[in-house]
Amino acid sequence: MNPEPYLLFKERCVDELHNLQEEFKKVYDIDSHTNWEYDHGLGIFTIKYPDREYYFEYVGVGSYSNKTRTWKWSWDNEYTPDDVKKGMLKIPEFGKVRGYDELTTGLFDGDGETGWQMTAIANNLLKGFGAYKATSGHLDIYFLFINEVEKESYDKLRKRYVKCGEHGSRRRAFVCQHLNSNTKTGFEEAFPTYPDMEFEYEDDDFQAWCDECESVRVKYDGWNEESEKFAKIKLICEKCYFDIKEFNLGYKEG
Ligand SMILES: [Zn+2]
Ligand SMILES: [Zn+2]
Known part of the structure; x- marks a missing residue:
């Protein structure tokens, strides 16, 4: 059996994430959040609202530079601590088996769509339940959420x-x-x-x-x-x- 062509696979992942995001945005009322914060040490992404916060265990997927118009996978990024890119090596491994070049290349040229597309692929392979794009300077940093952490566990962890x-x-x-x-x-x-x-x-x-x-x-x-x-x-x-x-x-x- 021939492997699924890359473009079809990518499209399928994008649709999958799109559906997941609809639900995720609804459940957490993402449109009304006012701030966010992530802590690579704790491995927790916090989404803030005027009256509450949600805590998510995440995987850092990668970042897109609006300056150089390139995508950088976290598994190829020495500045991303190992703990927050757990499981990301599945992506180049899978890419190698399937012959999907974008999954095996640490840094490559992209466009405004690349970040979400790669995050959609990571979601397909790592089974997230939502994703977030955080912009910092010229970088769009993509996070895939793996688990929600209750406030009580978060406070305990934080301590x-x-x-x-x-x-x-x-x-x-x-x-x-x-x-x-x-x-x-x-x-x-x-x-x-x-x-x-x-x-x-x-x-x-x-x-x-x-x-x-x-x-x-x-x-x-x-x-x-x-x-x-x-x-x-x-x-x-x-x-x-x-x-x-x-x-x-x-x-x-x-
Ligand atoms: Zn120290
Ligand atoms: Zn002493």
Whole structure:
């Protein structure tokens, strides 16, 4: 059997997304939203109204530049974090099997329609339930929504993240006041950790302290008012946490 010609496939995907968007716009009353915001760390796209907000887990599909008139797939974009382009590699894989060149080319010339067409294809392969075009300067950035997140889960998720001046929105981590990336102080942890790990329990956090804090902790037979006063735990981001860990354990000098 011959594969479906690309133009037909593309048209079919566009129709599919068009129908989905009608429903999506109705359900969320998209026409009356007043603002939007996305957070690549959290992986949440927020659509804002004067009296409420909706939260969507998304996949970044790609962006269309109105300046260079080119489409750039997210899977080919080093600035899009892996977490928000999960599953996007399905597109070039599928394109390779079918011989659909636009799906296997990271950057190509397009026009005003290209962004929605590519988003429609991503929707067909990744099973979204709605999409959004966010314009920022000369870029139209396309998002495919995979799940709606309830406010309660969003608030819970948000609480576990911090905005780091250096690394943006990241999972939170706790360290004693003595830990830093300039002086080695030892590195004790509540449990073994590695970057991007999934926690066993929902309430787990990255927690580390220095050798001195460890001896105080042992002296007081655990964390109590005294040992905590000495440690003066501070909040940092996950990336900073692992920078300090690597520095202290000497991987970097290795
Ligand atoms: Zn300490
Ligand atoms: Zn940081």
